Amino acid sequence: MSRxxxxxxxxxxxxxxxxxxxxxxxxxxxxxxxSRQLGETLGISDAQIRKDLAYFxxxxxxxxxxxVPELIHRVRCILGTDRTSNVLLVGAGNLGRALISYRGxxxxxxxxxxxxxxxxxxxGHTIDGARHIKxxxxxxxxxxxxxxxxxxxxxxxxxPAAQGVADRMVAAGVRAVLNFAPVRLxxxxxxxxxxxxxxxxxxxxxxxxxxxxx
Amino acid sequence: MSRxxxxxxxxxxxxxxxxxxxxxxxxxxxxxxxSRQLGETLGISDAQIRKDLAYFxxxxxxxxxxxVPELIHRVRCILGTDRTSNVLLVGAGNLGRALISYRGxxxxxxxxxxxxxxxxxxxGHTIDGARHIKxxxxxxxxxxxxxxxxxxxxxxxxxPAAQGVADRMVAAGVRAVLNFAPVRLxxxxxxxxxxxxxxxxxxxxxxxxxxxxx
DNA sequence: TTTTGTGAATTGCTTCACAGCA
DNA sequence: TGCTGTGAAGCAATTCACAAAA
Numbered sequence: 332m333s334r335x336x337x338x339x340x341x342x343x344x345x346x347x348x349x350x351x352x353x354x355x356x357x358x359x360x361x362x363x364x365x366s367r368q369l370g371e372t373l374g375i376s377d378a379q380i381r382k383d384l385a386y387f388x389x390x391x392x393x394x395x396x397x398x399v400p401e402l403i404h405r406v407r408c409i410l411g412t413d414r415t416s417n418v419l420l421v422g423a424g425n426l427g428r429a430l431i432s433y434r435g436x437x438x439x440x441x442x443x444x445x446x447x448x449x450x451x452x453x454x455g456h457t458i459d460g461a462r463h464i465k466x467x468x469x470x471x472x473x474x475x476x477x478x479x480x481x482x483x484x485x486x487x488x489x490x491p492a493a494q495g496v497a498d499r500m501v502a503a504g505v506r507a508v509l510n511f512a513p514v515r516l517x518x519x520x521x522x523x524x525x526x527x528x529x530x531x532x533x534x535x536x537x538x539x540x541x542x543x544x545x
Numbered sequence: 546m547s548r549x550x551x552x553x554x555x556x557x558x559x560x561x562x563x564x565x566x567x568x569x570x571x572x573x574x575x576x577x578x579x580s581r582q583l584g585e586t587l588g589i590s591d592a593q594i595r596k597d598l599a600y601f602x603x604x605x606x607x608x609x610x611x612x613v614p615e616l617i618h619r620v621r622c623i624l625g626t627d628r629t630s631n632v633l634l635v636g637a638g639n640l641g642r643a644l645i646s647y648r649g650x651x652x653x654x655x656x657x658x659x660x661x662x663x664x665x666x667x668x669g670h671t672i673d674g675a676r677h678i679k680x681x682x683x684x685x686x687x688x689x690x691x692x693x694x695x696x697x698x699x700x701x702x703x704x705p706a707a708q709g710v711a712d713r714m715v716a717a718g719v720r721a722v723l724n725f726a727p728v729r730l731x732x733x734x735x736x737x738x739x740x741x742x743x744x745x746x747x748x749x750x751x752x753x754x755x756x757x758x759x
Numbered sequence: 760t761t762t763t764g765t766g767a768a769t770t771g772c773t774t775c776a777c778a779g780c781a
Numbered sequence: 782t783g784c785t786g787t788g789a790a791g792c793a794a795t796t797c798a799c800a801a802a803a
Contacts, residue, residue: 339794343752347745351727365762373729377762378796385764393763394803411751425643432639435727439744440751482754483747506757507750509743513565513649515587523753525746529723530653531561532739533697536721537625537654538557539737540696543720553772579784591784592774599786607785608781 342383343410348373349380350406357399365396412440417479419505421496422487423448423458423466426511430487431458441483445475469496472503483507490514497524556597557624562587563594564620571613579610626654631693633719635710636701637662637672637680640725644701645672655697659689683710686717697721704728711738 352373356364366377366384384390384397387409391397407413418441420427430436431443447469448454454468467475475481484505488496493512500508507523510516516524566587570578580591580598598604598611601623605611621627632655634641644650645657661683662668668682681689689695698719702710707726714722721737724730730738 337793340749341794343749344745346752347742347748348729350748351744367762376796378798379794381762381764382795389764391763392803393801394761396762409752409755410748411755412748416751425646429639429643433743435744436747439747441747483750507754509746509750515562521757523750523757525750527741527743527746528561529647529741530565530649531558532723532741533650533653533655534561534564534624534626535554535557536697536723536737536739537630538560538623540721541623541625543735543737551771555772581784590774592776593772595785596773596787603786605785606781607779608783610784 336386338386342386345375345379345383346406346410348375349383350403350410353399353403353406357403361399363392363396363398364402366391368396407440415440415442416483417442417444417481418483418485419443419445419447419472419475419481419500420485420487421447421469421500422489422511423450423453424487424489427485427487428458430485431464443485444479445481447472469499472499476504481505483509486510486512486516488512550600552600556600559587559589559593559597560620560624562589563597564617564624567613567617567620571617575613577606577610577612578616580605582610621654624654629654629656630697631656631658631695632697632699633657633659633661633686633689633695633714634699634701635661635683635686635714636703636725637664637667638701638703641699641701642672644699645678657699658693659695661686683713686713690718695719697723700724700726700730702726 349369352369366380370377370380388405390402390405404413420430420443423446427446431446436443446458446464446466448466449469453466456466458464458466482505484500486493486496486500486508490512493510493514494516497508497516497518501518501522506521508516508518510524510526513528513530518524563583566583580594584591584594604616604619618627634644634657637660641660645660650657660672660678660680662680663683667680670680672678672680696719698714700707700710700714700722704726707724707728708730711722711730711732715732715736720735722730722732724738724740727742727744732738
């Protein structure tokens with residue numbers, strides 16, 4: 332069962348949602364949860380949840396449901412967030428700074444430990460928000476990636492620079508890129524890209540506004 | 546053909562990508578483009594593009610392709626971005642400020658014209674970045690929404706506050722919400738929600754890292 | 760009972776392949 | 782010839798429904 336029989340990407344995305352909900356349940360000292368209960372808050376069917384989890388193994392207990400702490404551990408292992416990953420970020424503009432100071436990353440298993448920007452007046456300076464991260468010049472990227480075993484990079488530069496920076500990141504050894512630029516990135520096989528595209532989100536909402544009619 | 550025969554949501558999302566690519570082509574004075582050419586840069590098949598566009602009408606010219614300026618106009622009308630929409634934003638923290646100063650919105654047909662935050666030391670102050678937007682208290686939301694005919698709201702507050710703010714936005718008359726909080730928002734029928742979920746993106750990438758093996 | 764895990768049925772989306780038009 | 786628009790075919794994802802387990 333476990334891996335290899337081809338897992339739908341939507342199932343992986345939902346796994347993240349399950350994990351978050353499970354963490355909330357754990358915070359309330361809930362010991363077990365059924366697929367139906369888990370799905371209710373998330374608007375996902377019980378069958379969907381069981382099938383999603385079954386792609387990765389048998390974690391449930393018939394008649395009982397899923398044990399919350401156990402399932403949290405299993406899902407974290409599946410997603411690879413059972414240990415914290417070092418992350419780099421390129422682009423110390425408004426968005427980049429907002430991401431750096433975003434608290435949510437750390438307890439999700441990600442830590443931004445290096446920031447790059449090529450503009451003169453940024454390099455060498457420290458980010459305002461607490462943790463003393465010095466902004467480095469991109470030329471140092473390769474050595475930093477090796478030194479801290481960085482596999483994931485966040486791309487928060489303007490669109491015209493995005494592909495060039497992505498190439499640099501991949502050349503430096505980064506294997507997964509979270510892209511905020513409104514551009515389709517070309518990367519070699521074995522490198523994963525996930526894009527956050529604000530225009531697409533806004534236009535999708537705008538379309539839905541038109542469909543319902545005001 | 547046009548509306549009503551049920552349009553796949555993925556098709557709407559791709560429409561945004563087509564539009565962006567078309568705008569780039571127009572900037573290079575390209576007059577026409579075939580579905581194959583349009584798809585090449587985006588990694589989308591020609592048949593997919595023709596089918597997506599056919600959900601909304603017949604815009605192409607056999608033997609020629611699609612006329613770039615014409616198709617741009619048509620797609621903007623479909624998405625509802627042929628005229629600029631007034632947008633409000635709640636949450637003047639790091640992320641909120643980054644979004645306000647983000648240039649990309651305006652020429653995509655969206656303008657943030659009102660910002661709300663309930664923390665004492667924010668209300669009344671002006672956002673640093675250029676355009677003199679005063680931060681308002683949420684109690685003024687309803688009147689501002691009516692006054693400026695706002696239908697779309699951006700939610701950039703911490704998770705625990707998100708549902709409450711969403712309720713307030715909907716009560717004020719907002720019909721579409723772009724949500725940045727890691728929470729499943731409950732809204733009444735007729736209100737559209739689209740969520741940007743960083744944890745989901747990061748965990749998806751983390752999973753893919755594990756699948757390929759380092 | 761309750762609830763899982765899973766084959767079977769179904770729904771939805773994408774690709775194929777070709778008639779028709781320029 | 783080149784290219785669109787579209788029914789038919791194929792594939793992928795979701796839901797159904799039930800045997801097995803507690």
